[in-house]
Amino acid sequence: MSRFGVTVTLLLLSAFLFRLGFTDDMLTYVKPTMRPWLIASCVVLTGLMLRRADADIDEWMDRRTDGGNRPASAEVRREHGGPRLAWLLVLPIAVIFIVSPQPLNSYAAARQGSRSLAPPTASGDPFPGTMIPEADGSYRMSLQEFGLRSAYDEDRELRDKRMHLIGFVAPAPGSDNSFFLTRFVIQCCAADGAPAQVRVVTGDTGNLAPDSWVTVEGQWQEAPLGTTEPPVVVADSIRPVLAPSEPYESPEQY
Amino acid sequence: MEAETKDRSEVETARRRDIPALAVVAALIAGFTFRTQLIPVFDGPAIQTWFTIFVSISVQAMPFLVFGVVISGAIAAFVAPSAIARVLPRNRFLAVPAAGLAGVALPGCECGSVPIAGRLVARGVPPAAALTFLLAAPAINPVVLVATVVAFPGQPEVALARFLASLATSIVVGLLWIRLGRDEWVDRARRRASHGGTKWDTFMATATHDFLHAGAYLVVGAMTAATLQTVIPRSIMSSLAGNGVTAVATMAILAVVLAICSEADAFVAAGLSEFSLTSRLVFLVVGPMVDVKLIALQSGVFGRTFASRFAPLTFVTAVVVASITGWWLL
Numbered sequence: 096m097s098r099f100g101v102t103v104t105l106l107l108l109s110a111f112l113f114r115l116g117f118t119d120d121m122l123t124y125v126k127p128t129m130r131p132w133l134i135a136s137c138v139v140l141t142g143l144m145l146r147r148a149d150a151d152i153d154e155w156m157d158r159r160t161d162g163g164n165r166p167a168s169a170e171v172r173r174e175h176g177g178p179r180l181a182w183l184l185v186l187p188i189a190v191i192f193i194v195s196p197q198p199l200n201s202y203a204a205a206r207q208g209s210r211s212l213a214p215p216t217a218s219g220d221p222f223p224g225t226m227i228p229e230a231d232g233s234y235r236m237s238l239q240e241f242g243l244r245s246a247y248d249e250d251r252e253l254r255d256k257r258m259h260l261i262g263f264v265a266p267a268p269g270s271d272n273s274f275f276l277t278r279f280v281i282q283c284c285a286a287d288g289a290p291a292q293v294r295v296v297t298g299d300t301g302n303l304a305p306d307s308w309v310t311v312e313g314q315w316q317e318a319p320l321g322t323t324e325p326p327v328v329v330a331d332s333i334r335p336v337l338a339p340s341e342p343y344e345s346p347e348q349y
Numbered sequence: 350m351e352a353e354t355k356d357r358s359e360v361e362t363a364r365r366r367d368i369p370a371l372a373v374v375a376a377l378i379a380g381f382t383f384r385t386q387l388i389p390v391f392d393g394p395a396i397q398t399w400f401t402i403f404v405s406i407s408v409q410a411m412p413f414l415v416f417g418v419v420i421s422g423a424i425a426a427f428v429a430p431s432a433i434a435r436v437l438p439r440n441r442f443l444a445v446p447a448a449g450l451a452g453v454a455l456p457g458c459e460c461g462s463v464p465i466a467g468r469l470v471a472r473g474v475p476p477a478a479a480l481t482f483l484l485a486a487p488a489i490n491p492v493v494l495v496a497t498v499v500a501f502p503g504q505p506e507v508a509l510a511r512f513l514a515s516l517a518t519s520i521v522v523g524l525l526w527i528r529l530g531r532d533e534w535v536d537r538a539r540r541r542a543s544h545g546g547t548k549w550d551t552f553m554a555t556a557t558h559d560f561l562h563a564g565a566y567l568v569v570g571a572m573t574a575a576t577l578q579t580v581i582p583r584s585i586m587s588s589l590a591g592n593g594v595t596a597v598a599t600m601a602i603l604a605v606v607l608a609i610c611s612e613a614d615a616f617v618a619a620g621l622s623e624f625s626l627t628s629r630l631v632f633l634v635v636g637p638m639v640d641v642k643l644i645a646l647q648s649g650v651f652g653r654t655f656a657s658r659f660a661p662l663t664f665v666t667a668v669v670v671a672s673i674t675g676w677w678l679l
Contacts, residue, residue, distance in 0.1 A: 129408075129412070133412060139415050140415060177562075180566075189376075200398075283409060286620030346503070
């Protein structure tokens with residue numbers, strides 16, 4: 096990699112981190128808490144890039160004076176190029192700017208299989224207090240919490256309540272009247288994402304495009320405590336919604 | 350006359366070497382402009398998932414890489430090896446654990462720790478202590494430990510296990526070297542070419558250089574992890590990950606083949622959630638100590654005879670110590 100190549104690479108990386116740090120694009124890949132770090136590293140790389148650009152300009156002006164009288168400063172600031180392998184750094188930049196990858200979707204969910212929910216480790220009631228309804232009388236919660244309560248809540252709080260859940264549609268193979276309402280849970284970044292899924296029973300799944308985001312209102316279908324299968328909701332209504340800017344969730348601590 | 354010709358051909362060479370840079374920029378601009386035509390080419394769901402995973406590891410790790418090279422560049426520029434040499438005890442047995450612990454204070458990218466160890470030997474530090482430092486500094490410094498904590502949220506024991514296993518491995522290798530090693534294997538320790546100019550210049554040049562090297566290997570690591578997650582059939586992954594012995598062996602080999610910088614390897618390991626924590630601990634302990642890039646670097650600084658003995662010794666020790674630590678703590 097030539098000296099100019101180093102400057103170009105640093106410039107591209109700074110632009111890449113700038114775009115990620117200042118838009119919601121980063122949320123497709125990492126958690127919101129990474130934002131200050133992305134911005135800070137953008138600043139650092141920009142600083143390194145400016146220094147190289149400064150040296151490049153010196154060198155360019157040198158070349159124009161026919162290589163004869165080099166001012167003393169240029170010798171000292173003779174920069175090295177970089178390893179050829181470093182061009183690989185351009186790859187994530189190219190992917191984001193050209194392909195714009197989407198958040199993890201139903202294909203990834205099918206490949207992974209539902210995230211298994213470990214039993215609560217805390218002693219005592221891991222679900223303290225009763226659930227609080229919204230103004231319209233429905234109960235909203237994350238798919239994770241719904242799954243945990245379904246499997247491990249001994250008080251069976253979910254019984255006879257109108258649930259309001261949000262996620263994207265993942266087809267349930269071998270079933271024409273249900274689908275998996277899905278949302279990915281990430282520990283560190285999208286690479287370790289595992290899907291939290293709820294099986295939604297409804298009349299007709301034909302209209303529901305895979306990977307479309309919907310809200311589902313319906314009733315929990317009771318299952319025995321400790322069931323490892325995804326919980327089931329019988330849907331009263333399914334409405335499309337805009338995909339949220341933050342597609343993933345962090346693991347629920349319980 | 351001769352000098353003039355030489356200068357002109359230098360300029361020619363320099364111009365030619367810029368071609369790849371211009372080609373890359375042109376390709377990116379073209380790709381961006383013709384995005385809508387290109388996207389259908391990458392339409393398959395497997396490729397899309399691959400892209401998402403690949404980019405996410407790259408993005409997650411990059412800030413840690415940046416800060417890692419900033420700190421290690423600062424140390425390379427502003428802390429002289431003689432300062433380190435003065436701190437270590439004279440007794441060569443005691444110097445080994447001391448050198449191991451010194452690795453905590455001195456974040457070192459793998460690329461940097463090998464030449465620094467060479468300079469320590471040149472300054473009279475006992476070779477075993479210098480080698481212990483070489484192994485410990487990239488593995489147990491604060492940036493790496495923070496990265497490990499971030500990569501495994503809610504599981505700080507992973508970072509603790511990494512710290513203990515890496516420190517123990519570096520000390521064991523150092524002590525074994527006292528027993529088994531021969532000093533002549535180390536006398537090809539050479540000085541690293543120092544960058545001219547002010548300390549500030551050295552700092553920025555070292556940081557840039559280390560970042561480019563490490564960044565390239567990070568991208569390779571991210572590509573590999575994405576491939577393992579999307580392309581390799583789940584049945585193969587499950588059978589590799591399911592058995593304790595094959596899981597450890599797979600992760601150990603992966604660590605050697607993928608020369609990922611220690612600030613970033615935790616994020617690659619976090620993505621390989623099929624594998625047990627113990628096998629991933631082996632990955633994290635082996636990686637900063639033995640990998641293809643380090644073997645090449647060690648051959649360059651200390652010589653081939655040295656590297657051909659040091660690398661297998663370190664590898665076996667690391668796998669054993671990490672497996673035991675993982676079994677005990679994780």
